[in-house]
Amino acid sequence: MIENEKIFELNSVCFAYQDETALKNINFNVIRGEKVSILGANGSGKTTLLRILSGLAFPQSGTFHAFGGELTKKSFDDDKVASSFHRKIGFIFQDSDAQLFCTSLREEIAFGPLQIGMADEEVRQRVSDVARLLGIELLLDKAPFNLSGGEKKKAAIAAVLALSPEVLILDEPTNGLDPRTTRFLVNLLLTLNKAGKTLITSTHNLELVHELSDRAVLFDEDHTIAADAPTAQILSDTSLLRRVNLVDESYRGGL
Numbered sequence: 001m002i003e004n005e006k007i008f009e010l011n012s013v014c015f016a017y018q019d020e021t022a023l024k025n026i027n028f029n030v031i032r033g034e035k036v037s038i039l040g041a042n043g044s045g046k047t048t049l050l051r052i053l054s055g056l057a058f059p060q061s062g063t064f065h066a067f068g069g070e071l072t073k074k075s076f077d078d079d080k081v082a083s084s085f086h087r088k089i090g091f092i093f094q095d096s097d098a099q100l101f102c103t104s105l106r107e108e109i110a111f112g113p114l115q116i117g118m119a120d121e122e123v124r125q126r127v128s129d130v131a132r133l134l135g136i137e138l139l140l141d142k143a144p145f146n147l148s149g150g151e152k153k154k155a156a157i158a159a160v161l162a163l164s165p166e167v168l169i170l171d172e173p174t175n176g177l178d179p180r181t182t183r184f185l186v187n188l189l190l191t192l193n194k195a196g197k198t199l200i201t202s203t204h205n206l207e208l209v210h211e212l213s214d215r216a217v218l219f220d221e222d223h224t225i226a227a228d229a230p231t232a233q234i235l236s237d238t239s240l241l242r243r244v245n246l247v248d249e250s251y252r253g254g255l
């Protein structure tokens with residue numbers, strides 16, 4: 001493995017939805033195996049950045065390199081390039097309902113592996129392995145839409161992990177979860193990162209950032225990057241966090 005290998009590299013990336021700017025002149029790298037968080041107020045551009053990293057959106061200007069090659073909408077015309085990219089990336093949406101569409105959790109987890117042509121026996125093994133990892137074995141025959149918010153989040157993560165992606169990208173992963181589920185997921189994500197998976201999480205909740213990242217990228221409300229630095233340094237810069245509207249006057253900073 002190459003040391004400090006850049007798996008993602010964005011250069012001067014801009015993106016807008018019609019007239020609505022979402023990303024302005026973004027320069028940003030991710031190193032294989034690191035854990036990094038994307039911070040910023042609501043509407044600052046976090047989800048859009050994660051969508052580009054996941055190959056769900058493409059820069060309107062500037063460039064995006066992933067795993068050593070430039071990625072454009074056109075590169076996905078080649079099925080091999082598209083499937084090789086998508087197998088490396090696991091994207092967990094903020095809203096689990098947008099990610100769950102099968103009639104049972106078992107089918108949901110098996111969907112990806114079957115889609116890539118994995119043999120039935122191996123698929124059964126994968127389903128059982130990830131269900132055990134997430135502690136959702138007893139839910140496998142339930143319909144995803146009947147699950148609680150925390151169970152849905154675990155289901156979405158299980159479905160993504162069934163394909164064993166090397167990069168996990170999670171958009172506001174603990175939003176709306178109870179403390180016990182939050183702790184369970186944070187510990188799981190840290191274990192997966194220790195096992196070598198690159199971990200990229202967005203959040204506007206600062207409580208978990210120390211744990212979930214060594215480095216933080218902070219968006220300004222004008223959709224530029226205000227800072228890209230060690231997490232502890234960013235979290236202790238109270239005036240910067242206030243300026244970008246991530247904390248209010250009561251925030252005292254640091255750990």
Ligand SMILES: Nc1ncnc2c1ncn2[C@@H]1O[C@H](COP(=O)(O)OP(=O)(O)O)[C@@H](O)[C@H]1O
Binds near residue numbers: 018022041046
């Ligand atoms: N589908 C969309 N259509 C129009 N504007 C959008 C859409 N998605 C996001 N935006 C706008 O783009 C900007 C960045 O949004 P987003 O990337 O979702 O930020 P964040 O995840 O930090 O809340 C916001 O101003 C938002 O209103």
Ligand SMILES: [Mg+2]
Binds near residue numbers: 043046047048171
């Ligand atoms: Mg968002």
